[in-house]
Amino acid sequence: MSLLNLGLLALSLPLAHGRSIQLQKRDLTVFTLGGWTSLGCWSDSQASRTLSLMAHSGQHVSDDNCQYQCTQLGYNYAGVEYSGQCYCDNWVNPIATQEPDTDCNMPCTGVPSQPCGGPDRMNLFWNGVTAPPPPVTITNPGVEGFVSEGCYTDSVAARTLANRVATSGGGSVMTIDLCVSACKAAGYSLAGAEFGGECYCDNQFANGGPASDQTICSMKCNGDSTNYCGGPGAMNLYSLNGATPVSVAPTSTTPVPSATVVLPSAWATLGCYTDTNGQRALTNFIAAPNTGMTVEFCISACASNGYSIAGVEYGGECYCDNSFKNNHGLAPDGSTGCNMACTGEAGETCGGPNRLNAFAAGPAWVQLGCYSDQVYQRTLANLGAFTGDLTIEKCLASCSTAGYSLAGVEYGVECHCGNSFDNGGGPAPDGSVGCSFPCAGNSAEICGGSNRLSMYEYINAAGVVATTPVASVTPTPTPSPVVASLPSGWTSSGCYIDNAYGRILSVQQPNSDTLTIESCIATCSGLGYTIAGLEYSTQCFCGNSIIAGGLPASAASDCAMPCSGNSAEICGGPARMSIYAAGAVTTAPVPVVQTTGLPGTWSYSGCVSDNVGARTLPYEIDFGTTNSATTCLTQCTSLGYTVGGMEYGAQCFCGQPADFTASGATTSTNCNMVCSGDASGICGGPGAITYYTS
Known part of the structure; x- marks a missing residue:
C-alpha cells in the first residue's frame, strides 16, 4: 500500500525511546461530566443565539469546563463554539437545527483533543434536567396610564x-x-x-x-x-394616556456620564479605541456580572486573569489582552463614539458601537494606533537610533533609552521619538488603513506606512501616561519583601515580566485570598518544582525554568502589590511576577519560528489558519512534550508528505499541497505558542499552523 493512499488507516511510528505514536485523521473526542449528555452539533448565529448566555470566551475553554461553569451558574444546557466560546441556558432556541457532527470540528482552546464547535456551530450538552417552558415574551401594552x-x-x-x-x-x-x-x-x-x-x-x-x-x-x-x-x-x-408622540427638530445634545472612575494603582486611561466584531482589538471576552458592567469590574477581571489592557464596549461588554490586535488604535473621531453609559453605573462611560474605552497598566509601552505624519513637519521630532533592520521592539528601546515617552515606526524602516505630538499630528483620519507596511526586521509586525506612524506611548509604574522623558520618571520606592522564613536553598530572584509571549511559569495554582511567599513556595516545592512565582497579590505559579521569553523587569519596583495573605510581603503586580528559586534560574529565549536547520528541502511558508470548514492538513501526529519543527517535518518526510506544520504547541500535521489548497486556509496572526519540545521555537497556536513546504 502506498503511503499516500493510507486514507483513514493509522500508522504506528516507532520512536527512539520505544514508544510509538499514531498518524491519523484528527478525531476529536467529546467529553462529558457525570450526569451530562452530548446532544451533538447544532446551528448557531450571532443574530439569534442557540443558548443566550456567554459564560466565558478565550483560553481554557473545553467541553467539561463549560459544563462545569453552566452547572455553577444554574443552567441545564451548555454549548461550546468556535474553539473558545462557552454558552449556557435553560432552553434551546427553537430555530436551532441539528447539523452533521463533522461541522463541529474546531479543537477547544483548553483541551485541543476535545471539539468546541465551529463557525456558527455549537457542541451542545444537557444535564437531563427539564426546566419549565420558557415564558412567552410580548410587548407590554402599557402600565400606569x-x-x-x-x-x-x-x-x-x-x-x-x-x-x-x-x-x-x-x-x-x-x-x-x-x-x-x-x-x-x-x-x-x-x-x-x-x-x-x-x-x-x-x-x-x-x-x-x-x-x-x-x-x-x-x-x-x-x-x-x-x-x-x-x-x-x-x-x-x-x-x-396614549397621546400621539410629537416630533421636534433634532438636537445635538447627548447626555454625558459624569461619575468619576477610580482606577487601581498602575492603571491609566488610554481613550476611545476602534473595534470590530470580526477582528477584535482585545481578544478575550469577560461576561458582565448580574449587577451590570462597570469600568472598575472590567479592569479588575482583566488584571486577575493576567492581562494588562482592559476595554469596555457597548455599555456592557468587557475585553482583555496584553496588546492591541488587528491594527486598532485611538478612534480618528476622538471620544465621540464612546458615548454609552455602563449598564452597572450610568455615570460611567463604557464605549459604544465598535468603540472601546481602553485602560492599561504600567510600566509598559501601549499602542495608540495609526497617526498622520509629514516629511517636513514631523509629528515626532527626533529620529531613533537602532542597529540592523527595524522592529517595533528596537524602536521602543531606542526611544526609551534616549528618554522619550512617545515612539512611532514609519514606512517599514523609520523610527521616530518625542515627548509631544507636533505640527498637528494625531490619529489618521482614515483610521488604520494607511498603516500597512511590514517592519523590515519582522514581517509579522506593522511599521506604519507612507506618511503614517504606528504610534506607541509609555505608561510609567505609577499608572501615569508619561509626559516627561521616560528616563526621568522616578519609580515610587517599594519596600523589600518581608519573609519570615524561606526553605533552605530558596532565594529571591527578583521581579520578572509575565505574559509578553505567554505565561513564564507553566503551572498555575488556584487563586488564593491568603497567599504568602511562604505558602506559594511550599506548594511548588511540594509538587517537585524548583521555581515559584507570585503575581497580582493572589496568584501562584510553579515551574522548573522561566519560559515564553520571560525577562527581569526593568525595575524591582515593578513588583509592588502586597500579598493577599500578608500585606508586608510583595506578590508581583499586573503582568509582573515575583520569582523565588531553589538554585539558579534558567531562562529559555524568546521563541521564534525555526527557519534554519530544517530537514531536507523544507522551508517556512508562514502562519496559516486551521479549521476553515474542513481541516487545513488532514493527518495528525501528537508528539506530547517532544514537538518541534525538526521532529514534525522529519516524520512528514518519512511518510511521503510534502507540506506540514505544527499547531497548539504539541500537534504535528502532514498533508499534500492539494489538501492545503482545498481547505481555503488564509494567513493568520495566531502562531504564538512555544513548541512542547523546543522552548526556543514557535509551533502554531489556537486555530493556527506554523506552515512549511518541501
Whole structure:
C-alpha cells in the first residue's frame, strides 16, 4: 500500500525511546461530566443565539469546563463554539437545527483533543434536567396610564428621547413598569425601554421614528423575560394616556456620564479605541456580572486573569489582552463614539458601537494606533537610533533609552521619538488603513506606512501616561519583601515580566485570598518544582525554568502589590511576577519560528489558519512534550508528505499541497505558542499552523 493512499488507516511510528505514536485523521473526542449528555452539533448565529448566555470566551475553554461553569451558574444546557466560546441556558432556541457532527470540528482552546464547535456551530450538552417552558415574551401594552406606541428607532449619536434615567435596582433588573415609573416620576410623558436595560424619557421625540421592522425590538427586559425592552438601536416607546408622540427638530445634545472612575494603582486611561466584531482589538471576552458592567469590574477581571489592557464596549461588554490586535488604535473621531453609559453605573462611560474605552497598566509601552505624519513637519521630532533592520521592539528601546515617552515606526524602516505630538499630528483620519507596511526586521509586525506612524506611548509604574522623558520618571520606592522564613536553598530572584509571549511559569495554582511567599513556595516545592512565582497579590505559579521569553523587569519596583495573605510581603503586580528559586534560574529565549536547520528541502511558508470548514492538513501526529519543527517535518518526510506544520504547541500535521489548497486556509496572526519540545521555537497556536513546504 502506498503511503499516500493510507486514507483513514493509522500508522504506528516507532520512536527512539520505544514508544510509538499514531498518524491519523484528527478525531476529536467529546467529553462529558457525570450526569451530562452530548446532544451533538447544532446551528448557531450571532443574530439569534442557540443558548443566550456567554459564560466565558478565550483560553481554557473545553467541553467539561463549560459544563462545569453552566452547572455553577444554574443552567441545564451548555454549548461550546468556535474553539473558545462557552454558552449556557435553560432552553434551546427553537430555530436551532441539528447539523452533521463533522461541522463541529474546531479543537477547544483548553483541551485541543476535545471539539468546541465551529463557525456558527455549537457542541451542545444537557444535564437531563427539564426546566419549565420558557415564558412567552410580548410587548407590554402599557402600565400606569402609559400606552405602547410600538418599536421606534434610536441612535447613540442622536437620541430619540434625550434623557436617560436610572431605574430602581439598576439596568440589570429593569422592566417596563420600572422605566415608565421613573419617567412619570421625573415629569415626562414619553418613556422608552432599550437594549434590555436602558430607560429614556422626554416630552417629545427627535431623530428617530416608528421602525419599519417592528421585530428589531426583540430583546427581553433584563428584569422580566415576558416583556420586550427594545433592542440595539431600537426602543419600545410608551406615551402618557396614549397621546400621539410629537416630533421636534433634532438636537445635538447627548447626555454625558459624569461619575468619576477610580482606577487601581498602575492603571491609566488610554481613550476611545476602534473595534470590530470580526477582528477584535482585545481578544478575550469577560461576561458582565448580574449587577451590570462597570469600568472598575472590567479592569479588575482583566488584571486577575493576567492581562494588562482592559476595554469596555457597548455599555456592557468587557475585553482583555496584553496588546492591541488587528491594527486598532485611538478612534480618528476622538471620544465621540464612546458615548454609552455602563449598564452597572450610568455615570460611567463604557464605549459604544465598535468603540472601546481602553485602560492599561504600567510600566509598559501601549499602542495608540495609526497617526498622520509629514516629511517636513514631523509629528515626532527626533529620529531613533537602532542597529540592523527595524522592529517595533528596537524602536521602543531606542526611544526609551534616549528618554522619550512617545515612539512611532514609519514606512517599514523609520523610527521616530518625542515627548509631544507636533505640527498637528494625531490619529489618521482614515483610521488604520494607511498603516500597512511590514517592519523590515519582522514581517509579522506593522511599521506604519507612507506618511503614517504606528504610534506607541509609555505608561510609567505609577499608572501615569508619561509626559516627561521616560528616563526621568522616578519609580515610587517599594519596600523589600518581608519573609519570615524561606526553605533552605530558596532565594529571591527578583521581579520578572509575565505574559509578553505567554505565561513564564507553566503551572498555575488556584487563586488564593491568603497567599504568602511562604505558602506559594511550599506548594511548588511540594509538587517537585524548583521555581515559584507570585503575581497580582493572589496568584501562584510553579515551574522548573522561566519560559515564553520571560525577562527581569526593568525595575524591582515593578513588583509592588502586597500579598493577599500578608500585606508586608510583595506578590508581583499586573503582568509582573515575583520569582523565588531553589538554585539558579534558567531562562529559555524568546521563541521564534525555526527557519534554519530544517530537514531536507523544507522551508517556512508562514502562519496559516486551521479549521476553515474542513481541516487545513488532514493527518495528525501528537508528539506530547517532544514537538518541534525538526521532529514534525522529519516524520512528514518519512511518510511521503510534502507540506506540514505544527499547531497548539504539541500537534504535528502532514498533508499534500492539494489538501492545503482545498481547505481555503488564509494567513493568520495566531502562531504564538512555544513548541512542547523546543522552548526556543514557535509551533502554531489556537486555530493556527506554523506552515512549511518541501
